[in-house]
Amino acid sequence: xxxxxxxxxxxxRQALLAAVALSATSAPTTAAAYCQAHTxxxxxxxxxxxxCEYVGGxxxxxxxxxxxxxxxxxxxxxxxxxxxxxxxEVTRSFALWTEANCPNGGHPSIExxxxxxxxxxxxxxxxxxxxxxxxxxxxxxxPYSADAVGVxxxxxxxxxxxxxxxxxELNAALIASEGYSVxxxxxxxxxHFLGLEHSSDEAAVMFERYKTGGDPALDDDDIAGxxxxxxxxxxxxxxxxxxxxxxxxxxxxxxxxxxGGDGSGxxxxxxxxxxxxxxxxxxxxxxxxxxxxxxxRSSITAGTTRR
Numbered sequence: 087x088x089x090x091x092x093x094x095x096x097x098x099r100q101a102l103l104a105a106v107a108l109s110a111t112s113a114p115t116t117a118a119a120y121c122q123a124h125t126x127x128x129x130x131x132x133x134x135x136x137x138c139e140y141v142g143g144x145x146x147x148x149x150x151x152x153x154x155x156x157x158x159x160x161x162x163x164x165x166x167x168x169x170x171x172x173x174x175e176v177t178r179s180f181a182l183w184t185e186a187n188c189p190n191g192g193h194p195s196i197e198x199x200x201x202x203x204x205x206x207x208x209x210x211x212x213x214x215x216x217x218x219x220x221x222x223x224x225x226x227x228x229p230y231s232a233d234a235v236g237v238x239x240x241x242x243x244x245x246x247x248x249x250x251x252x253x254x255e256l257n258a259a260l261i262a263s264e265g266y267s268v269x270x271x272x273x274x275x276x277x278h279f280l281g282l283e284h285s286s287d288e289a290a291v292m293f294e295r296y297k298t299g300g301d302p303a304l305d306d307d308d309i310a311g312x313x314x315x316x317x318x319x320x321x322x323x324x325x326x327x328x329x330x331x332x333x334x335x336x337x338x339x340x341x342x343x344x345x346g347g348d349g350s351g352x353x354x355x356x357x358x359x360x361x362x363x364x365x366x367x368x369x370x371x372x373x374x375x376x377x378x379x380x381x382x383r384s385s386i387t388a389g390t391t392r393r
Contacts, residue, residue: 118310118311119285119286119287119290119307120282120283120285120292120308120314121138121282121284121285121286122145122147122281122282122283122311122315123145123240123278123282124142124143124247125143125145125244125247126142126143138283143244143247144244144245144246145247145281145315146242146247146248146281147247147249147281147316148196148280148281148316149246149248149249150322150326151196151197151321151322151323151324151325151326152197152198152325152326152327153196153219153327154201154218154219154327154329154333155180155198155199155200155201155219155220155221156200156202156203156204156220156221156335157169157200157204157220158172158203158204158205158222159204159205159335160205160225161223162223163225163258164225164261164262165262165268167268172223175268175269175272176200176221177200179269179272179273179276179302182273182276182291182302182303183276183277183304183308184196184197184198186308186309186312186313188309188317189306189310189313190313191318192318192319194312194317194318195316195320195321196315197325197327199327201327201333202333203335204218204335204336205335205336206222206336206337207222207224207337208222208229209239209253210253210337214331215331216329216331216332216334217251217329217330217332217334218253218329218333218334218335219251219253219329220253220254221253221254221256222254222255222256223255223256224255224256224257224259225258225259228259228260230257232260233260234257235261235264235266235271236255236256236257236274237254237275238252238254238255238275238278238279239252239253239255240279249281250330254275254276256268256271266296267298267301269301269302270296270297270299270302271296273291273302273304274291274292274296274302277291277292277308277311277312280312280315280316281315282308282311282312282315285311287305289305290304290305290307291305291308292307
């Protein structure tokens with residue numbers, strides 16, 4: 087499997103620490119504007135904490151030393167980006183998070199590897215087939231609300247909160263027609279990809295409303311959030327970025343989960359968080375951060391060795 091670039095979230099990896107350091111991460115009790123996504127969103131048992139709408143159950147985060155990300159093999163033509171240029175834009179956006187300088191020193195302990203480009207126009211997770219953590223560009227038909235410029239869909243274990251797979255989808259036609267910044271959209275969506283919810287800090291990248299301006303830069307609140315999820319120096323072992331059940335560069339028809347729960351449509355739920363402009367003059371922009379909450383089958387359990 088081809089890997090094009092490595093984004094390191096820590097200068098050096100230390101010896102394996104107890105998995106619990108990341109396996110049940112939850113938002114701290116001290117005052118903070120950032121919020122972590124939680125599994126309780128599936129069964130509506132969440133309790134609010136300050137400005138965080140959902141706190142309870144298990145906090146969402148990746149439990150692997152490194153994650154493989156695939157960008158759209160078609161690039162983003164309507165945004166004037168070739169496949170290589172789009173991959174470079176995504177790489178820079180991930181680096182905002184992985185290279186953040188944590189308050190107590192170091193960088194978040196997660197690595198992102200840019201792998202072979204992929205093409206699939208639907209976010210999906212396959213219980214028994216290959217997968218890809220894809221950044222997908224929709225040039226034509228858009229399957230979500232017409233005023234949404236993007237969605238992020240993490241698929242995760244309700245038992246642990248471990249993120250198993252995540253896909254980012256961009257509404258390129260709307261971004262292009264309204265002149266929105268693809269870098270700003272990507273930076274916000276990657277925060278959700280990593281496990282963060284919206285922040286109440288208006289200066290934060292994770293604030294729920296779109297802000298115009300120059301290139302995005304993480305606020306102190308964004309940095310505190312990602313460093314809480316992935317504390318510097320914490321490692322989950324050797325880096326094996328292979329997605330669960332292997333990698334695919336195209337849509338898979340095996341055990342695909344794109345609807346509710348285990349594929350039956352009888353469990354799980356969808357939570358939509360609009361990301362709107364700060365000024366009404368921008369029109370009806372809404373960036374939807376869509377958490378498709380998925381129950382994984384008992385055959386896939388936390389700590390399963392991955393190929």
